[in-house]
Structure formats: C-alpha cells, structure tokens
Amino acid sequence: MKSTSKWLGVLLAVLLAMPAYAERIKDLASIQGVRNNQLAGYGLVVGLDGTGDQTTQTPFTVQSIVSMLRNMGVNLPPGTNLQLKNVAAVMVTANLPPFAKSGQALDVTVSSMGNAKSLRGGTLLMSPLKGADGQVYAVAQGNVMVGGVGASAGGSSVQVNHLSAGRIPAGATVERAVPTDVGQGQFVNLELHQADFTTASRLVDAVNRNFGPGTAVAVDGRMIQVAAPMDINQRVSFISRMENLTLNPGEDVARVILNARTGSIVMNKEVKLDTVAVAHGNLSVIISSEPLVSQPAAFSQGQTVTSESAEIEIKEKKGELVMVKAGASLGEVVKALNAVGATPQDLLAILQAMKAAGALKADLEVI
Structure with missing residues (x-):
C-alpha cells in the first residue's frame, strides 16, 4: 500500500509539472448543426x-x-x-x-x-x-x-x-439522408464543448488574428459566431483552416468527481484547500457465529436441537489528526489524505465534510 501511494505521488508530481499545451479549435468546439x-x-x-x-x-x-x-x-x-x-x-x-x-x-x-x-x-x-x-x-x-x-x-x-x-x-x-446545413447564411456558429468565457474570448482572438478583425464574435460563453464565405467549396476550406488553429484554453474549474458506487475519486490540478484539520478513525464490527448441536441421550426420546452461538466484537482504530495548510496543491491534498490511511470510501466522507466546512475550494460532483 505504501509503495502504491509513493508511485501515485510521483505520477501526480510529474503531471503537475507538465506545461500546458495549446489545443486545436476542433478539440474545443463543434460546428452547430453538425452532429450525430x-x-x-x-x-x-x-x-x-x-x-x-x-x-x-x-x-x-x-x-x-x-x-x-x-x-x-x-x-x-x-x-x-x-x-x-x-x-x-x-x-x-x-x-x-x-x-x-x-x-x-x-x-x-x-x-x-x-x-x-x-x-x-x-x-x-x-x-x-x-x-x-x-x-x-x-x-x-x-x-x-x-x-x-x-x-x-x-x-x-x-x-x-x-x-x-x-x-x-x-x-x-x-436509406434516407438527413439534411445538414453548414452554418446559417453567411455565418457559421461554433459551440464550445464546455462553456467558458475565457476560452470563448481567446478563440475569437485566434480567429480574428488569422482571418481579419470582426470575423468572429462571441455571442456568449459557449457560442461564437464566425463570418464564413458563401460559396460551399470556399466555406469547407475556410472551416478546415479555422478548425486547426491553436489556442490556450481557459483554466479548468476546480472540480472533484466522486463515484459513490465504485469509490473512485478524481481531482483536477486546480483543487485547493484552506487550512483544515482532518481526523480519521476506523470502526470495525466483527461478527462470528458457531453452530451448536444438542444431542439427547440414547433411548431418552428427546430431539436433537441445533442452535448458533454468535459473538460480536467492535474495534475502533486510533484516529490521527492531520493539519493541511492553506493553498495546498493537488499533490499535497492526496499526500495528506494518504497520511491518515483513508480508503476511497473514507475519502468520500472526508471530502464532503471538507466541502461543508468551506475548506475545499472546488466543485464537488457525485456520480
């Protein structure tokens, strides 16, 4: 278990150290109306x-x-x-x-x-x-x-x-084709996969830098209206060039995804913590049952009786109080939670308690 936690920490450190790469417009947005x-x-x-x-x-x-x-x-x-x-x-x-x-x-x-x-x-x-x-x-x-x-x-x-x-x-x-219009009139609308005003603004800047000022206009945080050629051949070529433009999208929203069925927990690099103390203790219940058979004496005309002897034992492990400093990064958060010996199921309760206390600076989503 310690070896697994060690390698997990190394992997997180490598991922956090990797620089952000520019993404293509086709990876961030889709053409409105072009869908399955x-x-x-x-x-x-x-x-x-x-x-x-x-x-x-x-x-x-x-x-x-x-x-x-x-x-x-x-x-x-x-x-x-x-x-x-x-x-x-x-x-x-x-x-x-x-x-x-x-x-x-x-x-x-x-x-x-x-x-x-x-x-x-x-x-x-x-x-x-x-x-x-x-x-x-x-x-x-x-x-x-x-x-x-x-x-x-x-x-x-x-x-x-x-x-x-x-x-x-x-x-x-x-047997039947579905009519698909590439744009409406002189405009082609791009829809971001995830609504984000920063990404929308940067996408508009990237298009206008390459095709001229006023080519793209952000309608809101998800849709960008782009002026495209009316000729269909020129429009296809225009969209191909536009889709392959690159830009640095906006920073991701801090989010923690909890899967209550499998115990899986995924956090992105934007997750931060305020100063918080975490105490963790396990309570285990052990139930053992042993069958007992009462056999009557010979010729006593008695009946054999079967019963069970059950023993219940409750053990509580010693809890530890761990202090997490404010502004902790994702790697520090994972390291702190591993330090208290929390299992994935325990982390569900710990993270929910952190969110309720106002210490977890992230959106908590349970799926």
Whole structure:
C-alpha cells in the first residue's frame, strides 16, 4: 500500500509539472448543426443454439414471429402454441453520422429485450431503424458478434463478459439522408464543448488574428459566431483552416468527481484547500457465529436441537489528526489524505465534510 501511494505521488508530481499545451479549435468546439442522430428499432435474432427467449415469459417474441410469418405469406392455424428456443427479441440501435448518404454502412448494437441467455451465433433479421421523428433512416441485418462466451453443465455454469448484447459491423444501410446545413447564411456558429468565457474570448482572438478583425464574435460563453464565405467549396476550406488553429484554453474549474458506487475519486490540478484539520478513525464490527448441536441421550426420546452461538466484537482504530495548510496543491491534498490511511470510501466522507466546512475550494460532483 505504501509503495502504491509513493508511485501515485510521483505520477501526480510529474503531471503537475507538465506545461500546458495549446489545443486545436476542433478539440474545443463543434460546428452547430453538425452532429450525430440516434436511431433505434425492434427486431428478431434467429439461429440461436437453444439460448433464445422463453416464449411463455416473453409473449411479444411470439407475437413478432406470428406477424413476421404472416407478412411472408405463412398463416398459422388458430391456437398454435409456439415453443421456440432459437429466437430472441432485440432492440437495435445505431448512430447516424452527419452528412451520411443513402447506401452508407453503419455499425449497429443489438441488445436482448427478453430473457435470452445468449445472442452468440444469431442472425438479425431485417429491422428498420427510426429516428425521433418516426421516419425510417436505415435498415439493419446481419450476423451478431458477441464478445463473450458461456457454458453450463450439471448445474454449474461459467460466463465471460456479456452475452445478451452484441454488434454487427457495417450491419445497417442508410436509406434516407438527413439534411445538414453548414452554418446559417453567411455565418457559421461554433459551440464550445464546455462553456467558458475565457476560452470563448481567446478563440475569437485566434480567429480574428488569422482571418481579419470582426470575423468572429462571441455571442456568449459557449457560442461564437464566425463570418464564413458563401460559396460551399470556399466555406469547407475556410472551416478546415479555422478548425486547426491553436489556442490556450481557459483554466479548468476546480472540480472533484466522486463515484459513490465504485469509490473512485478524481481531482483536477486546480483543487485547493484552506487550512483544515482532518481526523480519521476506523470502526470495525466483527461478527462470528458457531453452530451448536444438542444431542439427547440414547433411548431418552428427546430431539436433537441445533442452535448458533454468535459473538460480536467492535474495534475502533486510533484516529490521527492531520493539519493541511492553506493553498495546498493537488499533490499535497492526496499526500495528506494518504497520511491518515483513508480508503476511497473514507475519502468520500472526508471530502464532503471538507466541502461543508468551506475548506475545499472546488466543485464537488457525485456520480
């Protein structure tokens, strides 16, 4: 544990000593209107090796099969009870990239809706993919690739990775293009990935230095309006040159991210502390149970009685009081918290208490 903390401190020191590098505009902002569109659809995966939906518990799978067969001219007799194990109902999702044209191939993700054990080896039947407006923009079909494996026998089973979801590379074909306008009239709007007035001001300065005063104007802390050529060929060339301009973005907002589920904690280099004292002590509860069996004497017509003897022990480790000076850097904060022997779960409580006391100069975000 000490070795891990030592190497963590060295890594933090190296990262903090690294100089800030200029970033390209394309890494900081995107063109307004140039974005992905989500597509979703419903379909059936067939050809499974007995690992499909249990039709008695997923009636929508049976209904889908009956409807599909009817569309293909196969009419089942009334009252037919289908007991299929090689079919699974799935949801199919994909991202339609900007400027996608009819005939372009898309990767799709296939996810089981019912209780299928595995989609491995299955084939997705033709499934229309719709957008938020209800229009069909692509059609998916193909063999499902699952990145896991599982086996079971004699009541025992083993599984590696996830078997109820997979992908079909180039499994969908675009049938309808989404019109994408590069800008509005004579202007192209840039949208920063993170709103920041300093970054917006520096981006405007970088564009105006290279293309002339008045080319770019900051509308607010996120959007920058840029005057671009009206001719589409010149506009594409203009945007290409503009995207590759570099600038030093504004300083990051001091932020601490806490993941309460995994205990992960991430802090950026802007995190500072006021003078604060931290006391840390662990309270452990140990419960041990031992079964006791009371056996009656022979021919006494008594009954065997089974009971348990439980022992509960509470141990409290000695807490330590650590003083952290004002203006402590990220490396000093980590070093101080490691000094009190805090685990990631303990750090969740410590950092929240620091924030409540007003000593932690950072935004605290719990995810």
